[in-house]
Amino acid sequence: MKINELTREDVFRSLVTSSQGLSAEEAGRRLAEFGPNAIKAARKRPLPLRFLGQFTHFLAVILWIAAALSFLSEYFQPGEGMLTLGLAIVGVIVINAVFTFIQEYRAEKALEALKKLLPFKVTVRRGGREREMPAEDVVPGDIILIAEGDKVPADLRLVEANGLRANNASLTGESEPAPRDTKPVPGDPINSSNIAFAGTTVVSGNGTGVVYATGMRTEFGRIAQLTGAVTPGLSPLQKEIIKATRLVAAIAGVVGIFFFALGFVIGRSFWDNFIFAVGITVALIPEGMLPTVTLALAMGSQRMAKRNALIKTLTSVETLGSVSVICTDKTGTLTQNRMEVKEAVSLCARSDEGRDRIFTVALHCNNTKENGGALKGEPTEVALYSKARDVLKRSPGGRLREFPFDSERKRMSTLTRLGGGTFVLTKGAPESVLSVCTNCYRDGTKVAFDDGLIGEASDLFRRLMDKGLRVLAFAEREVPAGEDVSTAGDAERELTFAGFIGLEDPPRPEVPEALRKCREAGIRIIMITGDASRxxxxxxxxxxxxxxEPVVVEGADFAKLSDAGLRSVLARPEVLFTRMTPKYKLRVVSALKDQGERVAVTGDGVNDAPALKRADIGIAMGITGTDVAKESADMILLDDNFATIINAVEEGRTVYENIRKFITYIFASNIPEAVPYLAYILFRIPLPLTIMQILAVDLGTDMLPALALGSERPTPGVMKLPPRDPAERLIGLPVISRAYVFLGCIEAAACMFGFFWVLAKGGWTWGQALALTDPLYLQATTACLTAIIVCQVANVFACRSLRESIFTIGWTTNKLIFLGVAVELLLQFFIVYHPWGHALFGTAPLPLTLWLALIPFAVFLLLAEEARKFFVRRTSPA
Amino acid sequence: MYRKILSAVNEHVNSEVAGRYAKHLARAAGAKLILCSVREPGQTESSFEIARETARRLQHTARELGIEADCRFETGDPIERIRAIVLAEGIDLVFTATRREDVKHRLIKGGTTARRLLPGLSCSVALVRVVHMGRIHPREILVAVKDRIDSIPERAEFTALLAKAFEAKVHLFHVTKPVTRFFHGETHLTPVEWEEKVPPDMSRFISHLDSFGVEHEKRLLPGKAGRNIAVEAASRRRDLIIMGASGRGVIDQLLRRAPVEEVLRDTPCNLIILKPGK
Known part of the structure; x- marks a missing residue:
């Protein structure tokens, strides 16, 4: 038994209160017990701790150790530049922490938006006296008085109601005001007419209710709790980056330790080995990866914004590309949320005769307002008014009174003066209107509405329904002079059926094409709508x-489905959820996520907020969405258009592909950074590349070209592939082998060539030691660094595609690449030719001949990549 | 198992709600119900009168249901008096309502009578946290179970009796650790795959529950226990949560908040924490 099922007396008994309200003492006790009637945020890790967390993950810990070892080396072996390295590593940790935090940070404003829906002051009866008090002080058992315009402060069981109607849109999504009464009703309180819920608004009338739940325990609080506590978990990209950094850090750490041990075996000194081990570890860690990923995501979000998709969390940019299921609303998203009259039918043989009668009712039993030529009102009413005005041209009439629509009667009526008489004009749900009709018009005359004609009318109704139209019935009655029509019951009787109008919310024109793209992209679309199944x-x-034939699940059946039942429904290829309320969305989303799907869900109401938070991508409607929905979502559709989601998915897939491209680009330079160290320890040559020069590449010259790769346009086939397999790695064998084995080795050959070419020209002989300040040594290391840069210029073009030839995609289709390369070369010129560059990176100027000698390596890299791509295209056609 | 049930009643409305659970459990178990109120030193007459009225009201409605019910009004330290009654009367189960201050000051030794009763009695104790007064008869009971469950027969019987008393459906819920590997991260398992990982104690609990013929279903979810229990109860509109008392020591609790503490704070519906008797 629940509160809605109790009689008035049992309500007081159950809540240990009376119609006079609680005493002040008892209210104080209950306030201490149940706490303030307020929405409170779920406890979360404080922001500073979340930021500090960025300094303690696996990669950061490895880097901290590397920095500590550098400082230790500087202490015991000064003058090797280890202090600079230590500081540079700390800088890398800070930069990575800041960029990761920016990716993950999102201000939690959904609860603030929810709080705005609750009142500040309420009228409470305590100890028999009515008084105004802060809504926060309301406790279970309090008697609350509500009237038109009031916001309801807590969940109330109504004990008095006078024409009370409440707008429950925030809970049910139903914008039509719901009549409230006091009669006990069985079933779920959420569907009970004797409950007024916190966060809803009284539209008309007044009433009195007993508080049975306050604060976070109200239905409204439940939404707040779920919105605050439900989390989608880490995004696919965040998970991949964690895996990738662990893998890379482990490789770097193991390689460092291995060569430290090897150095001992071949007899190098401890500090030589130590510095080497730290250097090779640093060389293998792609320090610039996280900032580049963040900036690429930011650029992706900018592009999406231009296509009407506003992204709120950076990682959502990529998550969109991985979605496998989109749960979408119908009205306003797939359709235009603009009703149109499609058909008007009557039982008259001559269509115009019956039609005029129907539209006369439609025009005058209508609350649409004309404001400077524009029509204002509920979409269905506006459509009826507009069409009726067009059909009738002129139909003067004066309204005497109105009996508003309510969800119980499912019809509205007006008492209208038309011509010389007074008429009751009624429109509403067919079954509701037909039930109060006793006559109908048949070929111009009023006849009894017998079983045969009722059957004929029902056939007409079904025919319209089968066309997917929303059907309304229309009826009228002339009121004899002196008849009392003070209530809806008086008015709505013995009506004469006029006919039906079928309306349609037309689909958005771009939706069929968007759905075709979805099918090609292997994305399932599940429609969740409050509309009828037909x-x-x-x-x-x-x-x-x-x-x-799709599987159609109606809200009432959905509520009875077990988890296993729901799973089997969702496993079917075509599923529609109809007559659904927003509260069911969370369960659909959770069930899909439990099955391993990556889910996007659309929503606009307050009650959609938990589902929006739970989904991998919550999509709020920018035009019709509530603030709560917008604050809970990851993405806002500025045009409420389904096709925009698909455009955003395409951008998301492109972003993931581009991240792979620039990771290949960045990783390729790790091999020419590591090989000089290997040569240094194995062949006892001067160190060809210093740690500061490695950092110049990783955090300097590589950054802008990598970012330019992040803005590559979608490849033509990107929406023809199925959603990414969750088991597929961002940095898998194909990326590693291409970057490390193929591209990296070519670059390593170039950098060692540059180094030895300068040494040979300077007269160096094998085994000869060179001081760190020796001009020949400085020029040789500069040549090594320059070789990497020259090769990376070619590499950026090679990495623009995974399998297509650069000649096919076009050299100039991404202008940012040229900007990136220009900045890369300018930086390198600064390092090579500017005194500050020399001081900071230990470099010396190079002759033009060396640049020219290195260019063939870049050309070879490009040609080799073209050959590889050609081979890939031949062996595994797309 | 339960022949005599005692419900501690005081001036707070939540003790009356706890008493209602005790009453229905007594009816399902065919047990005698003792409604006990102890006037503490310093307590005003008016507040004790409220407690007396509450006890009499509960006694009256219990007798209407055909339950043998007595009231006991005592004076002195509530812990000592209740302990004495438990020993003298051979009480099997004590119902007592915890209060918000217990939740706010979880680590401060002492707390309310309810909090002190939990470890202080040799019989079973059902600590009731009342947060919602609208769900009078719970129809959907969430039973949160741990990896290792002590006193399985008693816990199963307690759950079954409450479910029978309210004709409720039982939803067993176990929050488990995610399956993770260092280089691969968390492995996603579907609900069917999770069901294969039901802990042995949970299976034993289920077979005991089956012997009472109670309708039930089970669900396993990876993640943080406390938060997941509260979210599960809120999202699936459960009317009552039943769970066991924390088995963690003070130091462990200082380091990691026990799930039961988290549920006590954030529960969206009423909660019963059962500590089986020694």
């Missing part, structure tokens, strides 16, 4: 969402 199926067929 309408939903018809629209789904019209837009190409379903082809065969």
């Amino acid at each position: 309408t939903a199926v018809s629209v789904a067929r019209e837009i190409g969402l379903v082809a065969a």
Whole structure:
């Protein structure tokens, strides 16, 4: 038994209160016990701790150790530049922490938006006296008085109601005000007419209710709790980056330790070995990867914004590309949220005769307002008004009174003066209107509405429904002079059926094409709508969402489905959820996520917030969405258009592909950074590349070209591939082998060539030691560094595609590449030719002949890549 | 198992709600119900009168249900008096309502009578946290189970009796550790795959529950226990949560908040923490 099932007396008994309210003493006790009637945020890790967490993950710990070892080396072996290295590593840790934090940070404003829906002051009866008090002080058992315009402060069981109607949109998504009464009703409180819920608004009338739940325990609080506590977990990209950094850090650490041990075996000194081990570890860690990923995501979000998709969390840019299921609303997203009259039918043989009668009712039983030529009102009413005005041209009338629509009667009526008489004009749900009709018009005359004609009318109704139209019935009655029509019951009786109008919310024109793209991209679309099944199926067929017989699950059946039952429904290829309320969305999203799907869900109402938070990508409607939905979402559709989601998915997939491209580019330079160290320890030559020069590449010259790769345009086939397999690695064998084995080795050959070419020209002989300040040594290391840069210029063009030839995609299709290369070369010129560059990176100027000698390596790299791509295209066609 | 049940009643409304659970459990178990209120030194007459009224009201409604119910009004230290009654009357189970201050000051020794009763009694204790007064008869009971469950027969019987008393469905919920590997991160398992990982104690609990013929279903989820229990109860609109008392020591609790503490704080519905008797 629940509170809605109790009689008035049992309500007081159960809540240990009375119609006079609680005493002040008892209210104080309950306030201490149940706490303030307020929405509070779920406890989360404080922001500073979350930021500090960025300094303690696996990669950061490895880098901290490397920095500590550098400082230790500087202490025991000064003058080797280890202090600079230590400081540079700390800088890398800080930069990575800041960039990762920026990716993950998101201000939690959803609860603030929720709080705004609760009142500050309420009228409470305590000890028999009514008083105004802060809503926060309301406790279970309090008697609350509510009237038109009030916001409800807590969940109330109504004990008095006078024409009370509440707008429950924040909880149910239903914008039509719901009548409230006091009668005990069985079932779920959320569907009970004797409950007024916190966060809803009283539209008309007044009433009194007993508080049975406050704060976070109200239905509204439940939404707040779920919105605050439900988390989608790490995004696919965040998970991949964690895996990638662990892998890379482990490789770097193991290689460092291995060569430290090897150095001992071949008899090098401890400090030589130590500095070497730290150097090779630093060389193998792609320090610039995280900042580049963050900036690439930021650029992706900018591009999405231009396509009407506003991204709120950076990692969502990539997550969009990985979604495998999109759960979407119908109205306003797949359709235009603009009703249109499609058909008007009556029982008259001559269509114009019956039609005029129907539209006369539609015009005058209508609350649409004309404001400077524009029509304002509820979409269905506006559509009826507009069409009726067009059909009738002129139909003067004066409204005497209105009996508003309510969800119980499912119809509205007006008492209207038309011509010389007074008429009751009624419109509403067919079954509701037909039930109060006793006559109908048949070929111009009023006849009894017998079983045969009722059957005929029902057939007409079904025919319209089968077309997926929203059907309304229209009826009228002339009121004899002196008849009392003070209530809806008085008015809505013995009506004469006029006919039906079928309306349609037309699909958005771009939706069928977007759905076709989804099918090609292997993304399932599940429609979740409050509409009736026939309408939903018809629209789904019209837009190409379903082809065969879809599985249709109505809200009432959904509530009874077990978890296993829901899983089997979701396993079917074409599923539509109809007559659903937003509260069910969370369960659909959770079930899909439990099955391993990556889910995007659309929503606009307050009650959509938990589902928006739970989904991998919550998508709020920018035009019709509530603030709560927008604050809970990861992405806001500025045009409420489904096609925009698909554009954003395409951008997301492109971003992931581009991240792979620039990771290949960045990783390729790690091999020419590591090979000089190997040569140094194995062949006892001067160190060809210093640690500062490695950092110049990783955090300097590589950055802008990598970012330019992050802005590559979508490849033509990107939306023809299925969603990424969750088991697929960002840095898998194909990326590692291409970057390290193929591209990296060519670059390593170039850098060693440059180094030895300068040494040979300077008269160096094998085994000869060179001082760190020796001009020949400085020039040789500069040549080594320059060789890497020259090769990376070619590499950036090679990395623009995974399999397509650069000649196919076009050299100039990404202008940012040229900007990136220009900045890369300018930086290198600064390092090679500017005194500050010399001082900072231990370099010396190079002759032009050396640059020319290195260019063939770049050309070879490009040609080798073209050959590899050609081979890949031949052996595994797309 | 339960022949005599005692419900501690005081001036707070939550003790009356706890008493209602005790009453229905007594009816399902065919046990005698003793409604006990102890006037503490310094307590005003008016506040003790509220407690007396509450006890009498509960006694009256219990007798209407055909339950043998007595009231006991005592004076003195509540812990000592209740302990004495438990020993003298051979009480099997004590119901007592915890209060918000227990949740706020979890690590401060002492707390309310309810908090002190939990370790202080040799019989079973059901600590009731009342947060919602609208779900009078729970129809959906969430039973949060741990990897290792002590006193399985008693816990199963307690759950079964409450479920029968309210004709409720039982939802067993176990929060488990995610399956992770260092280089591969967390491995996603589907609900069917998780069900294959049901801990042995949970299986034993289920077979005991089956012997009472109670309708139930189970669900396993990886993640943080406390938060997941509260979210599960909120998202699936459960009316009551039953869970065991924390088995963690003070030091462990200082380092990691026990799930039960988290649920006590954030529970969206009423909560019963059962400490089986020694």
